[in-house]
Amino acid sequence: MNVQAQLAKGSFQCHCGRVHQCDTTLLRIERGVLKELGTILAGFHHLLVISDGNTRPLCGQAVIQVLKDQGFTVDEAFFNQKTVLVPDEKAIAAVEAVYTEGTQAIIGVGSGVINDLSKYIAFTHGIPSMIVATAPSMDGFASSGAVMMLGGFKVTCTRKAPRWIVGDIDILTAAPMEMIRSGIGDILGKYSALSDWKLAHILSTDPMCDLIYQMVEEELEACVDNIPKIMERDPDAIGRLMESLAIVGISLAYQGSSRPASGSEHLISHFFELTSIMKNKPYFPHGIDVGYAAVIAEILRKQLLQEDPGTFATDFNRREWEAGLQDVFGEMAEDIITLQDDAKTYTTDRSALIRENWEAIQDILGQTPGVEFMVEKLEAAGFHLDEFIALYGWDSIRSGVLYATDLKTRYTLLELLSDTGYLKRYATALKF
Structure with missing residues (x-):
């Protein structure tokens, strides 16, 4: 299957009798893709970037700088921690505190947890999300589910998959070995x-x-x-x-x-x-x-x-x-x-x-x-x-x-x- 061609269609009738569809319209894993963010996000102006103490120095700051250089207004929800980020009510509140009525898209910089948090927040406000992958660590990048820790339970909330999935191979190759092994x-x-x-x-x-x-x-x-x-x-x-x-x-x-x-x-x-x-x-x-x-x-x-x-x-x-x-x-x-x-x-x-x-x-x-x-x-x-x-x-x-x-x-x-x-x-x- 030519996955990118299928994504471009949005949905298709399958021989299993069902119509399959995916909210993701773009998958680009290649060198230098961060330079293309302005083109990919054409038509959007006000963005919210989510990162943490691991992904911001690795890639998040570069993403913010590229977007600002290309004329975007960029707000940032930064989790200043290198320990495991738990996608719970506290994390949701931290992102919501930065969100404004003018925010048009959420850009998550990271992998599993940050992607889930980005999907969750974006869906709540009816806007699209992007994941800039920093490690090939799990399979949920294009999933419509957001795995959250709510009320003490690990629950999969039905949301929307990121509209755009991008990853720079040089950044992915430099990911911590533990994250690569996780993938x-x-x-x-x-x-x-x-x-x-x-x-x-x-x-x-x-x-x-x-x-x-x-x-x-x-x-x-x-x-x-x-x-x-x-x-x-x-x-x-x-x-x-x-x-x-x-x-x-x-x-x-x-x-x-x-x-x-x-x-x-x-x-x-x-x-x-x-x-x-x-x-x-x-x-x-x-x-x-x-x-x-x-x-x-x-x-x-x-x-x-x-x-x-x-x-x-x-x-x-x-x-x-x-x-x-x-x-x-x-x-x-x-x-x-x-x-x-x-x-x-x-x-x-x-x-x-x-x-x-x-x-x-x-x-x-x-x-x-x-x-x-x-x-x-x-x-x-x-x-x-x-x-x-x-x-x-x-x-x-x-x-x-x-x-x-x-x-x-x-x-x-x-x-x-x-x-x-x-x-x-x-x-x-x-x-x-």
């Missing part, structure tokens, strides 16, 4: 996400689109064999990684949800981020957590593949479940319980459906590349499982497997394990 981890997580999407299509109500599936799969394959060059900071390889991450995000906009790129591995990664924030403890960047969680998901996937469907039996114990949620999530537990009760997650009996489709499910579980492959690729990207264990500890890792599925109402491998009665057993015995 690799996020891409490798697609093996798990695509597998879970197929499961959900059979066992839940998630619509499948072969075109979008192939888009994500092609970008995954384009990056997997490039990992050594990416780690060497080869400009072409870094540029391709950034393009792949952006195109995956475009696929999410086409699908209308994060389903093609987010499955059990993302739920587990969200668990670590959420519980770490609750406890004021350190955690890995999103994509690094996703990479490690993808290994966990692959272990669970291959275990279930070997089971006899005659042994499947739900073993849901509500009292034990509620007590576990209270222990792990504290005061958030009641909202999580309500979320799952409203979705009838634990009162829906899928046992007959699972047995009826077990051969197809086995085929799906068997299509992913295996634990050894995942570990090999992650190690090539500088991931080490002992560092993961050291940061979170086995108790938290096993709790993540057991309770991450309750953070959303998305059918994944984790819910399949719950439906078959193996979730608690596998979580308790998990080891690398």
